[in-house]
Amino acid sequence: MLLIHCPYCEEQRSELEFRAVGDAHIARPENIAAISDAEFEEYFFLRDNPKGLIFERWRHISGCGRFFNAARDTVSDRFLKTYKAGEPKPSLPIAAMTDETVVETYEATEGRAE
């Protein structure tokens, strides 16, 4: 079970109390009626799905109910930092990332799928 630090409750709580709600820091276009369909698709539907660092919105739905943002490593599932909604993206030291951590993946054991 993951323990997630809620910046509003100021303590770590079980992941059972939380819900993931997608990518963070996606700015809504200023004039959404004026943008093209392609631009709307980019804003509304397309997400990066990176391997490694990702900034996400989470909600402490069965706790204080607040939305907050989290920097998370998609390889190890480790939460690197959580911060209140509205705060800027934190700069994270490279050392916080776990690129070097050996994680058992298909690529590691079987080679790249070509």
Add this chain to the structure above:
Amino acid sequence: MADLATRTLPLRGFHGGSATVRLTPAAPASRLSLRAKPDAVGALATALQLSLPTRPKTSATSGTRHALWLGPDEWLVIDETETDLVGIAASAGVLQSATDISHRNTAILVEGQGASAAINAGCPQDLSLKAFPVGACSRTVFGKAEVVLYRTGETAFRVECWRSFAPYVSGLLAAGAQDAGH
């Protein structure tokens, strides 16, 4: 035709527990889901004659009335007597969102040496006295149901749950109490 609707308590007849845990349905109470911005807190506290806590996981008590911190702008106010809490909150005259949830919620009192173990059967929170002292409160999960925990004594908790979840919560608590009895 009956002139009055009879009130049916959601946990009427419920009993459960073990050698170390006693489970009792709480008496009907007045409850208020209160949301307000920081500048309205003072006036509401004056009207309710009860301070509204602003620190996470804390509560305030005055007589039969309790204010439980649920979120940065959200409180659960419980009065163990039948009181018009919405009317009292409205008399503060400040911008707020106050909803009477007296009949939406019901509560189970969990008491005894095994009380925290019985609740931990379905709740992931650390209920040690260091992490969850007397007076601490929190909205959390209990099995599949959302509950509000309120520690009223070293070995006593009030578990607030939605009326429709009451059979589930009481059943799981009874199972947890059995496990805690060993």
